[in-house]
Amino acid sequence: MLRREYIWQVPVRLTHWVNVLSIVVLSFTGYYIGNPYITVSNSEWWGVYFMGTVRYIHFLFAFIFVASLALRTYWAFAGNEWASWRNLFPFLNVEGRKSLGDAIKYYAFLRREPPEVIGHNALAGLTYMFIVALYFVQVFTGFALLGQYNPSGLWYKLTGWIFGLVSNQNIRELHHIIMYLIIVFALQHVYSAFLVDSEEGNGLMSSIFSGFKFLSKDLADRVRAKR
């Protein structure tokens, strides 16, 4: 008998979807900024300031993304057990390490059923460790590149020192490469969600909308004990 339990709190779900939207918008606008492949006619009203507008949208969503990251970081300390920063480092405890091994075995077809967990499975948590690190590098390099329009401004003061260590062009290149890594992550993330949702029957897909997952009695009891 599976039981329906509330796992993902509001800030977790909210920042998830804000991140999705931001990453999609930032990737498309960012790719255009790096390689303006659309040729516009300035006789169209939207053509007279096309790159300017695309950059504006890119910067706007960059700020939205940063706000979302800030909220999620706060919630990693203030939220419930399944929103905690600890999930990013599953290798730190015994249970996490076991769950990690089981998940790897499952994906390698060495084990039939995926490990049943309340929140993230350990392997997913590990991918989030990498992706969160990439987010921070991406935000930093983005603001460093933005800040150059005004070297006496705040952004350059906070980030400009990096250009003494790594050249401007290499920072720009890194910003591009991380975009592709984030896209790779998104592919993996969606694929795994499909797979686990259909194999485990725990309502994983809908849980990121509703917050509820379906858990076996043991795990459900543990959730209730925590409340």
Next chain:
Amino acid sequence: MNEFPEGLEKRLAARGVNRRDFLKFCSLMTATLALPIRYQPKVAAALAAATRPALIWLEFQDCAGNTEALLRASRPPIEKLVLDILSVDYHETIMAPAGKQAEKSLLDSVQANKGKYLVVVEGSIPTKDNGVYCTVGGRSAMDIARQVCGSAAATISAGACSFYGGWPAAAPNPTGAVGVKDLMPGIPLLNMPGCPVNVVNLTAAVVHFLTFGALPATDQFGRPLFAYGTRIHDNCERRAHFDAGEYVQEWGDEGHRKGWCLYKMGCKGPATFHNCPTVRYNDGVSWPVGAGHGCVGCSELGFWDTMSPFYRRLPDVKGFGVEASADQIGVAVVAGVAAAFGAHGVISAIRAQRDPIAKHKDGATPVSTEDTPQAGKGA
């Protein structure tokens, strides 16, 4: 010394440069230094009274491009600069003495003006194998630079090579070339990179030194803010085309003839701090982007390695056999990963058919809704 009466204005007058031209020059310098125009009288007064400081121009691993730029100076013309503003005691390319005599005038000047003279360094300094790759009169560049820059009032490194090593320092840097700042950290030094340095900026830096008795304010790379304080891209005359999304797609196409933005032709204006768009070259006639060629970023650290390929937006990613762009690699990786997950999905589907998961756990049992908390309550 009658030929050189005290004060620049008098000396210029003796050469037929009237007060009006002198004040025009002062205005240009004030503007180049990005000072408010009310400083113009101060600049004029300081220059009119300035005694001629000694200047030593050292050339090491260079192409004499900065010297060429200097020789083409028109504001003021080189002969006036050399004879009137400064006392150029040593400059291999333009000095009269040669051989031992020339080296003697260098030592004489260093001794006579200890702590008071200016040095301009052009070219990089090789440090590998004790600096044998560049010697002048039997002495290594390292040795000469340490002696001459070490007891100068201030050193100006002119051009990309003396800034960080420049072309000689491009990978794999066979001679271990470095710039003045790397060889002698801590000396009073002004870096004026560029390939070549803009002689208007160089003159303005000297004028600043004469007017205020100090080197101008600099950025984190020791470059004067008046010349390297803003990005080319932010002052570029083609910027409106950039913002409009109008780009040259290939050399000589319609956009190129119309003067559109050179971003897609690899222009490094967005990565380069320099005042080229405002000061320009050759008597303010033109500059690279104005002439229809993208900026190559010559005033940035490591430009020969990091700004190339000059006709592409981003550096190549090394170590992929053929050098490939970040985008090519990115798309390949994304496609590869998508294919891998596709294959994994197919295998998983086949497994699910042959060996349904329901056999392994009681997951197929209906869901109980009894005892379920309402949304929101459990938060």
